[in-house]
Amino acid sequence: MYETHYHRASSIQDAVKLRQAAGEGKYLSGGMTLIPTMKQRLAAPSDLVDVRQVPEMKGISVSGRTVRIGAATTHFDVASSSELAALCPAISGLASHIGDPHVRHMGTIGGSIANNDPAADYPSAMLALDATIITDRREIAAGDFFTGLFETALEDGELVTAVTFEAPAKAGYQKFANPASRYAMTGVFVVRRDNGDVRVAVTGAGSNGVFRHEGIEAALSAQWSPDALANVTVDPSDLLSDIHADATYRANLVKVMAKRAVAAARAD
Amino acid sequence: MAKITMTVNGRQVSGQCDDRTLLVHFIRENLGLTGTHVGCDTSQCGTCVVHMDGKSVKSCSTLAAQAAGSDITTIEGLAANGELHPVQAAFKANHGLQCGFCTPGMVMTAVDMIRRHGGQLDEATVRAELEGNICRCTGYHNIVKSILAAAAEMGGARVAAE
The missing domain is CATH 3.30.43.10 (Uridine Diphospho-n-acetylenolpyruvylglucosamine Reductase, domain 2)
Structure with missing residues (x-):
């Protein structure tokens, strides 16, 4: 170093x-x-x-269905929050499968989203939950925040201080972990609101980082069921190819993980 | 250079080191506590696991400066009054080690795991919790057996004490 x-x-x-x-x-x-x-x-x-010990950046607060997670809150604290487990178990489950126990004791939600690793789990949750990223100077919608591989809308010196989102009626997250690194080779976060709105975000697969899949969203809006995805096609042309999986393999994973995420969301 | 002060195994210690010094090097080189090992040095193997403020962390991926002011427990801090910690005793009784290199990290991980799960651990949970610890002798079977034995012993002891 x-x-x-x-x-x-x-x-x-x-x-x-x-x-x-x-x-x-x-x-x-x-x-x-x-x-x-x-x-x-x-x-x-x-x-x-x-910033790990900045008091106002730590902790989870819930008001009604509005969730606020301080940026310096660890994956372990997100995974073990009973309030969060009751409101949005998908995000608790996501946090409980990041890295390993030692990583979860140190790693934080703010660090993960500011880094925007294309295989990180949290960016998909933020995008699908339509979360707001709060910084020291403004609020940024998740849809505007993640701009590319390891790229975000953050300006030089801008600090992520918290994230907020409205807990949805249903949410589910499933990933296909790389057998060696355990990073998501493809992970899909699905969200269904009370008004029927559906948002689906995919991590680990896109060649430009996390993205929403409109075809899957449309199919799930029409019918909230894994079977609804039977005839959806996922275009591999914008997906990553590497030694672990080529783009067509990942395209198939997007569909399979989306089905599993919906099944997991329905079971909660 | 920074002057770092922290509590290690119940004793307040301080030392001079670079801001970039890793916690594991501070523990091994400044404090001479060489029970904490450096295995892969790439955050994957878990031989360097210590407890910081009661939680398992990888000391090879943490700066000593980050740990300043915290309470650290290393493998040397587990045994009390010459008696092995129940997890150490269980590793001995169940032959939970082969070459022994990963053992300090395995034991520290096991203590943290048992603290969080109590006597409720089952084999699948232990194996999942060992995600961040690699035994290159592949001696996992007896490691899992040791942790389950220790959890039963410690869970049992807690019930008996209540």
């Missing part, structure tokens, strides 16, 4: 100030991606601003 300067922020304001004062600085949350990346010398920030 190249040399770096560590700073611990005590508040959101403090974090932004420390980051502004830094040269090529980066925010550090759980560090479960950033530290390994720095160890491989693929990232070399001059300064790290640690």
Whole structure:
């Protein structure tokens, strides 16, 4: 790892100030991606601003069906929140299958979405839940936030502080994990609202990162059932191909994971 | 250079290290506690697992600076008054190790797992919970057996004490 300067922020304001004062600085949350990346010398920030212990960025609050999750809330805390399990078990289940127990004790929701790894789980949940990403300076709809592979709408020095969403009537998430890394080779998050609106977001498969699949959304709007997807086709031309799976294989996975996600949502 | 202070195995310790120093190197090199191992060094194998504020973490993927002010427990901190911790005793009784390299991480992971699940652990849960720990001797069978034995022992002890 190249040399770096560590700073611990005590508040959101403090974090932004420390980051502004830094040269090529980066925010550090759980560090479960950033530290390994720095160890491989693929990232070399001059300064790290640690936001893991900023009090106003931690914790889950629920008001009616509105959920707010602080950006520095760990996957473990999301997975073990009983309030969240009662309102939106799909997101609890998603969090409980990220990485391994040690990673879940450190890794945070804010870190995951700010990094926007194309195989990360949370971006699909944010997009399907039509979540709002709250930063130190504004609110960004999930649909505008995820802009490409490891790319987001965040400006230089902008800090994700929380996410909020309305808990839906039904939600489900299923992923086909890479047998070695356990990252999603394809993961699909499905959401159905009381008014019948359906949103479906796919991670791990798109060559430009997380995306919504309108064909699957239309089919599920007409009939909320795994069988509704029998005649849906998934175009492989915009999907990733790598040594683990080519685009046609992933296209099939999108459909299979969507069916399983609907089945899981119906069972909740 | 940073001056880092933390509590390790109940003792307050401090030391000088670079801001980029990993927690595992601080523990091994500054504190001389070499029971915590570096296996893969790429966040996958779990030999470096320690507890930070009561939760298992990978000390090879955490900066010492991040851990400043926290309460750390390493494998050296488990045994009390010369008596093995019940998880250590179960690994010994069930031959839960072959070469022993992964064992510190396995034991620390097992203690964390039993703390969260109590005596309710079953084999499938133990195997799923071992996702982040690799035994390159592939001695998983007896590791799982050891953890289940320790969970039963510790769960049983808790019931008896109540």
